[in-house]
Amino acid sequence: MFNSLISSIKRWHSKPKANEGSDGDSPSGSGRKSRPSGKPSRKNPRPPKTSRVVVSRSDHCLSRRDVSRAALTVMKRLQEAGFEAYIVGGGVRDLLLGGHPKDFDVATDATPEQAKELFRGARIVGRRFRILHARIGREVIEVTTFRGHHSDGEAHEAQQSEHGMLLRDNVYGDLESDAVRRDFTVNALYYTTNGFEIHDYTGGIRDIENRQIRMIGDPETRYKEDPVRMLRAVRFAAKLDFDIEPVTAAPLKELAPLLRNIAPARMFDEVLKLLMSGQGERTFELLREHELWPHLFPDNARHLDAPEALALTRQALRNTDDRIRNDQRVTPAFLYAALLWPAVNSEQQFLAEKGIPPVPALAQAAQKITSNQLTHTAIPKRFSMPMREIWDMQSRLSRRGGERAFRLMEMPRFRAAYDFLLLREDSGEIPAGLGQWWTEFQQADEEQRQQMIRDLPRNGPRGGKGRSRRNRGGRSRNRSKQPNNGSERP
Known part of the structure; x- marks a missing residue:
């Protein structure tokens, strides 16, 4: 055609x-x-x-x-x-x-x-x-x-x-x-x-x-009239596989801070168009090239020097693109969970080093990073709540003993949390292994699942099958001291 x-x-x-x-x-x-x-x-x-x-x-x-x-x-x-x-x-x-x-x-x-x-x-x-x-x-x-x-x-x-x-x-x-x-x-x-x-x-x-995107009139003036046009230039270039005409591209880096003047609710809608239309990964690269990304997701941008954070971001966008092309369901909750996770994980580790237990450390980190993001893009509660549930379940997926694995599979966010776990493993943030266990567990029949539970280390950090016995002082005699990487909780 x-x-x-x-x-x-x-x-x-x-x-x-x-x-x-x-x-x-x-x-x-x-x-x-x-x-x-x-x-x-x-x-x-x-x-x-x-x-x-x-x-x-x-x-x-x-x-x-x-x-x-x-x-x-x-x-x-x-x-x-x-x-x-x-x-x-x-x-x-x-x-x-x-x-x-x-x-x-x-x-x-x-x-x-x-x-x-x-x-x-x-x-x-x-x-x-x-x-x-x-x-x-x-x-x-x-x-x-x-x-x-x-x-x-x-x-x-x-x-x-x-x-x-x-x-x-x-x-x-x-x-x-x-x-x-x-x-x-x-x-x-x-x-x-x-x-x-x-x-x-x-x-x-x-x-x-x-095959080029060219602004009508003076680009600098038109971008100032509506800074969202900078995002539209990138979106159309990614969608159509066009180049941004040089004069049209020239003011983008200098005028990028004007995006801070756009209402967060409008920016949320624009982010969905940018990242959930089937060309999210390509759009991400163009936004970084023209220095627009830090004004959309500043906490994510600050962590992209870490290879794991960059790999996780790219893989999340690539997975989203694949699902859209295959007519599969996608949700902003999962994508936002992935984009904000590097900052949440880093903040949780920082708080843990200060002596705050893992559970409240995660809650505080999630609250801080989410609040920061809300000044740039709105996140409706119908997405922010599932996003935080996905984060919360990451540590719970490692504790599979007894009936825990069966109960976890019945939770509404299990599938999203499982996919997020695989994403973290693929990016190299955490060692591979746990995701494969959950993959096999879902594919197994009832008898095989029971055997997989029995094969878990009884007192290992990922088994959780043994019950702690309390002495008269109420303290656990066999409570294991688990290492924590800032992304998991007991």
């Missing part, structure tokens, strides 16, 4: 076009110069120049058969009401690349209030920029009004922070102004069922051909 797209692009570029002039941002390197209406303020730069290029049906491989019926229904109703309507963004991009997008967004010149009247049960959401959620059957289609440049709006419509971040941006415009307000050129492609054309104002098709 991608090769056929490139062939179409080459044929399309060889054709003369009536609207070509000379503009460096056009896909062909030339085009008619135009600019959106409105006077730019001194504070905000003039919007980038554009060149409109229309790719006809015969010159692209996108078919409406690949677009969801719900999105087509939304477009049809808007068009029948006299409005423009286009499929825009990732849906167009991914279809051109031969992918199968799950979501389709629609852009229109109808305001949210006008569009809402056309769809029963639709909701207007958002404060920074209002959008419409139109429900068609079981699908929800996001409908956005063409945006104008924020310098063209009234003070109450467009507001910026002292760092340049847009706090409110309900300024409407036309198709051309909407294109230049989008983040990257590959996300600014518009498909219409009127003539089945693709409209490209920013050179997005050329950048798809060159």
Whole structure:
């Protein structure tokens, strides 16, 4: 599919076009110069120049058969009401690349209030920029009004922070102004069922051909408007296996601290998109390369000089990617447990060296590292509680004597804790062996399991089968003194 797209692009570029002039941002390197209406303020730069290029049906491989019926229904109703309507963004991009997008967004010149009247049960959401959620059957289609440049709006419509971040941006415009307000050129492609054309104002098709992520406008200004765009640049590069265009990549390291200004709840959502979309390991490497990772997981970043911590982080992300590709369930609880564990383990060892017993040391370490992380990304309780249970069960998995092994297998977090144990062994943090025992125990029948329990050392640190006998003073006569590596508790 991608090769056929490139062939179409080459044929399309060889054709003369009536609207070509000379503009460096056009896909062909030339085009008619135009600019959106409105006077730019001194504070905000003039919007980038554009060149409109229309790719006809015969010159692209996108078919409406690949677009969801719900999105087509939304477009049809808007068009029948006299409005423009286009499929825009990732849906167009991914279809051109031969992918199968799950979501389709629609852009229109109808305001949210006008569009809402056309769809029963639709909701207007958002404060920074209002959008419409139109429900068609079981699908929800996001409908956005063409945006104008924020310098063209009234003070109450467009507001910026002292760092340049847009706090409110309900300024409407036309198709051309909407294109230049989008983040990257590959996300600014518009498909219409009127003539089945693709409209490209920013050179997005050329950048798809060159396999690069390029910011529309001045990258530094655009990142300051919304620092999350730095994460999106990395995410799209990893997802599409594209390079980040050098000018687009240049400000990332310097502006990375601006991520601290983003609300932790929004950052949690962005982390899920970054690390739980099937390209987590590649995304992690790019985030480190551009020095963005320390502003997402600072405690993890501080421990990556340790080979075991780096190996555990990479393996956790690799395992997550594999499970997603195999349509297996993944949960943020496990991933966060892995990413924060090196810091929790280190803190627990530090507290143990100060004389704090292993159990309260783990609890204090977990509380401290989790609290630190919450200042960067939120962790909803439905994930933070299982995360801590996974940590807590690591020491319990080593105590298998009597009925303990059977009881552990019945616990809700057993499987996650077992997988986490294997992850720790694979990374070299702890010696291998215990994970293999649990693997065999799960595969064995009842009689074999009983024999495995009997074969455990009666008084060994991992057996726990012998009962301690107490003397008259209440002290245990045969309590074993177990070595503790900071990650296990008796």
